Amino acid sequence: MTWLQAHLTVDKSRAPLIELLFENLGAVAVTLGDAGDEPMLEPAPGATPLWQATRVTGLFEHDTDADSLRSAINQALSADVSRHLTLERIDDRDWERAWLDLFKPMQFGERLWIRPTGHQVEQPDAVILDLDPGLAFGTGTHPTTALCLEWLDGHSVTGKSVIDFGCGSGILAIAALKLGAAHAVAIDHDPQALTATLDNARRNGVEDRLEVFHSSVFEPRQANLVLANILANVLIELAPQIEPLVAADGDLVMSGILREQADSVMQAYTKRLHFGPIKHKEDWVLLHGRSS
Template structure:
């Protein structure tokens, strides 16, 4: 059965009101997202440290899904929204047809094996490894960030593959799916700690580590860092703002002579992050992929 998506652009002041009204008008589901997602104007939200932005994107897009039979009622629905003061005239919206699909298969089709190097692959769990002899990171992202497709994840894995020494310890701060922590274990780390504020990420990371046959005695995933013992490597693939705010904490987690590895940083943001860490580390821009950079520093 086909569906209809009724899509509006609005601001933070009207987004929730419009969302609730669309549900009252018979929408099966309503999605609010950043209208500038995946662009330079993307607005980070969701309680990132130091973030002072609103809880709803200032430039929001709302997509309401209706039964295909509602096609003839779109004008009436929009008129009702105007009367409820959810929209101001003139009203701008668009309608898209959404065909019935196998959404699980469609989602899985977006993730294929990714070659990181000649000896490392990221392989979604529903695929067969292209090279069984390689270091294969078997991954099911679940509801956590970290499918391996983003340049920042690939930058981090490439650095780990070329620089991590057997027997080193590592903290993956903002571990998401656990991909970097698991990669470090497979590359010879003796112990890794994955930290994330999202409990779902902790569950996903643990499951992925077991799926990759990692030794349970060599990893811990937690929403907080309880050990005060500094490690050889702290790696954090998050965003510029939290990296800057978290600098005192991340600095304290690295032993003298150890490395800090930071990503989730756009090229034009590199200087801001370098300045936050430079007093304690000899920072440098180690790699760049597309508009993203990887910064690395050795603690003095």
């Protein structure tokens, strides 16, 4: 069996309209994706961000007439929008498996690996996170997540307490636990992220050392290591909440920060912290502060 797939690239302001149009025309699924290679990190609380150039894809039943669908879309939209429409026939397949096949084991630092389902890691001393791409943010593919994972691999976290602030999929908290941390707390405002974190913790056998909290009910406590891989403006806004979480002689590791934003973020965290050299990957940076 084949499916009919419609693709339309539009400005993000028009994406919800196209999504609704595809649904009204009978799409069984509609997805939104990046059409311009624009990075997207953990959004601010309550935000639903889209890419400036958003590709809206509708999946239609095999018996949908392509000419009729094109005509209906053209009639509903202005000519400057509908001229970007493309239609294609695609074969039926195991879409979840095809998605997972795009991901291979990834190494961070010397020992730390992320291993998707169905793959093996041959390194004898590897520390492995079993993790598949999912709906919550954080699979290790983005430079900011990679920076944090490489930092964890290169520093001793054995026996330490950890807070993962804005945990997404829980990847950083789970990595710290797999590397020997005694206990971790994962915090996020998105219920889906909390569910993903718990599922991933169970899969990796660390759920007994992990607590998961919605940000609205988390009662502040201090930890030896605080990780925050969220956007720079959110890091600045939440500095009064995040900085006090770092215990004396503890570490704060922050990413989600563009090179030109680094100074502004560090200036928001100067009360108790002394920052070391900035780590770079592509256009992104990692900041490491040590508390006095």
